[in-house]
Amino acid sequence: MEKYEHKYGAEQIQVLEGLEAVRKRPGMYIGSTSIRGLHHLVYEIVDNGVDEALAGYCTEINIAIEKGNIISVEDNGRGIPVEIHPKTGISTAETVYTVLHAGGKFGGDSGYKVSGGLHGVGASVVNALSAWTEVTIQRDGGIYQMRFEKGKTVKKLEKIGESSKTGTKVRFLADDTIFETTDYDFETLETRIREIAFLTKGLKLTIEDQRLEEPKKSEFCFEGGLKSFVEYLNKNKEKINKDPIYIEKNGDVPVEIAIQYTTNYSENIYSFVNNINTIEGGTHLEGFKRSLTKVFNDYARGHNILKDKDGNLQGEDIREGITAVISVKVKEPQFEGQTKTKLGNSEVTGVVMSMMNEALASFLEENPNVAKAVLEKCISASRAREAARKARELVRRKSALETTTLPGKLADCSSKVAEECEVYIVEGDSAGGSAKQGRDRRYQAILPLWGKMLNVEKARADKIYGNDKLNPVIVAVGAGIGSDFDITKIRYGKVIIMADADVDGAHIRTLLLTFFFRYMRPLIENGNVFLAQPPLYKLSKKGMEDVYCYTDEDLDKAYKDLEGKGIARDQLGLQRYKGLGEMNPEQLWETTMNPETRILVKVTMEDAIKADETFNILMGDEVEPRREFIQKNAKYVKNLDV
Numbered sequence: 001m002e003k004y005e006h007k008y009g010a011e012q013i014q015v016l017e018g019l020e021a022v023r024k025r026p027g028m029y030i031g032s033t034s035i036r037g038l039h040h041l042v043y044e045i046v047d048n049g050v051d052e053a054l055a056g057y058c059t060e061i062n063i064a065i066e067k068g069n070i071i072s073v074e075d076n077g078r079g080i081p082v083e084i085h086p087k088t089g090i091s092t093a094e095t096v097y098t099v100l101h102a103g104g105k106f107g108g109d110s111g112y113k114v115s116g117g118l119h120g121v122g123a124s125v126v127n128a129l130s131a132w133t134e135v136t137i138q139r140d141g142g143i144y145q146m147r148f149e150k151g152k153t154v155k156k157l158e159k160i161g162e163s164s165k166t167g168t169k170v171r172f173l174a175d176d177t178i179f180e181t182t183d184y185d186f187e188t189l190e191t192r193i194r195e196i197a198f199l200t201k202g203l204k205l206t207i208e209d210q211r212l213e214e215p216k217k218s219e220f221c222f223e224g225g226l227k228s229f230v231e232y233l234n235k236n237k238e239k240i241n242k243d244p245i246y247i248e249k250n251g252d253v254p255v256e257i258a259i260q261y262t263t264n265y266s267e268n269i270y271s272f273v274n275n276i277n278t279i280e281g282g283t284h285l286e287g288f289k290r291s292l293t294k295v296f297n298d299y300a301r302g303h304n305i306l307k308d309k310d311g312n313l314q315g316e317d318i319r320e321g322i323t324a325v326i327s328v329k330v331k332e333p334q335f336e337g338q339t340k341t342k343l344g345n346s347e348v349t350g351v352v353m354s355m356m357n358e359a360l361a362s363f364l365e366e367n368p369n370v371a372k373a374v375l376e377k378c379i380s381a382s383r384a385r386e387a388a389r390k391a392r393e394l395v396r397r398k399s400a401l402e403t404t405t406l407p408g409k410l411a412d413c414s415s416k417v418a419e420e421c422e423v424y425i426v427e428g429d430s431a432g433g434s435a436k437q438g439r440d441r442r443y444q445a446i447l448p449l450w451g452k453m454l455n456v457e458k459a460r461a462d463k464i465y466g467n468d469k470l471n472p473v474i475v476a477v478g479a480g481i482g483s484d485f486d487i488t489k490i491r492y493g494k495v496i497i498m499a500d501a502d503v504d505g506a507h508i509r510t511l512l513l514t515f516f517f518r519y520m521r522p523l524i525e526n527g528n529v530f531l532a533q534p535p536l537y538k539l540s541k542k543g544m545e546d547v548y549c550y551t552d553e554d555l556d557k558a559y560k561d562l563e564g565k566g567i568a569r570d571q572l573g574l575q576r577y578k579g580l581g582e583m584n585p586e587q588l589w590e591t592t593m594n595p596e597t598r599i600l601v602k603v604t605m606e607d608a609i610k611a612d613e614t615f616n617i618l619m620g621d622e623v624e625p626r627r628e629f630i631q632k633n634a635k636y637v638k639n640l641d642v
Ligand code: 28F
Pocket: 045, 046, 048, 049, 052, 073, 074, 075, 077, 078, 079, 080, 081, 092, 096, 102, 103, 104, 105, 106, 168, 169, 170
């Protein structure tokens, strides 16, 4: 029998070692093997299609989650080159899919390599971490196909048909021996695809979930680019300038900026480099902020809105109520910061400032009504900041006078080592009482809150400090708010929101998350904010340990397990918890506070942004979206106490 002698040339050995390295330490290449890492696989492949669009050859990318969680991504670009490389005897396409970092297809020349959150680890990593990958290329009049398993070539590139079309189609099944889950979350993928569509003006992107009985498909194509992005972010807010300010400049460092002011007080500026969401900001954002402050102050002085005796408007006054997106493309981006999402290239500050100084100044000259409306708001913001400073001084002086600087309601813990301490912000006095009794007072503090929190949407910083509902939270956390916030001063390593699993609980959670997102953002970025997960159900039977269930699925599973032990459903008592107050201290400790048994959910920036959007709908000015939101979500609301 003809033995297929696989001659391993130097390249093949390098390929095998590379793929082995990826499979051994996947976290090094895609951040984690959680669902976030799983989603990165999709972004890596999509980004290669986006690169083809940025190079000007692709106008459409179609993504599908097929049954069985197989991912399919197809573009109508040129198709990865199929010619055989003279030296290695391997096609370019196979090289791109087997050699690490071979995907730097636009490295040298005029194009840009966009890349997912982990900076373009390339298609070969996706290949290495997939049970199988199939690549179909249409170009030069033919259809070519190759197939891999766990990164190894099982079917070399071969022609399988004729075609007059061009493009690349990649299908892959993530390796479930590597990933914690291979079950994609449609909304998460859809959100990132929408974002890519905003960032890549005119590119059509579709994503379809074919796992459902009724396949669900979303299409995105925004000729307005970032202009559409800010309109989307502000869809539920009252605008100051109906038409977003839009400026763009192509050049060595292409810059695209859109700005739209709203009547609320939060500052929402999103910055991107090569389509990567630079959550930690960087030099591009620095340039944007400096130019914004300079241009608005110059305009205010030039039009006698600011008198000589007036001081300059501060950056934070000018940014109050702003929604802006800035996107730059940089050939050799240097990323810094804890999560490598801060741009370090110093030359970009100047590039952004010079293009923005000119374009924004002429926009304001051409649109004096917008300039005046925004400046009016800035000036009242600076007055409010002055008031906030006085209020802060007052609070500080007041607390300096009082012996206990901490809110009376706070049951503090004895340890003063922040990293090991945690504070539970508990909704309602009764739950607060049980939590105080049930806790481990060495490192667990309890801060009961009551009734509806302040609607921070309509309040400025001055009201936040004085507000008797939020002030205890500010003083307990101990690190100030807004631009004063200093993460090194936090008194607890964990701030845990413990609220009921009902509508009121969801309301408190949304308000607190919005408050943290707007006034203590580093607390979220630094991963200090958590949500406690109280149980939804308790199954009980004489002579049997209580069984707690945290989700409906848990309950079904518990019934099945107990049936397996010969205990039928009708022998079991079922209690559905409507509120934390129904649990006695021991139960609350055992189910929700004991680090050995509790479930805590760490709040991510995405959660906070979603809460912020939800908050705008619930508490913003526009009534219509609120009605829609409540109607759409009503089905999730159980036992609404009407
Ligand atoms: C579904 C995912 O991956 N699309 C891609 C191209 C097009 C070219 C290319 C890709 C390696 C080093 C060049 C074609 N013709 N969609 C995709 N489309 N890669 S990946 O080239 C990669 C080579 O240099 C391409 C001419 N130049 C480039």
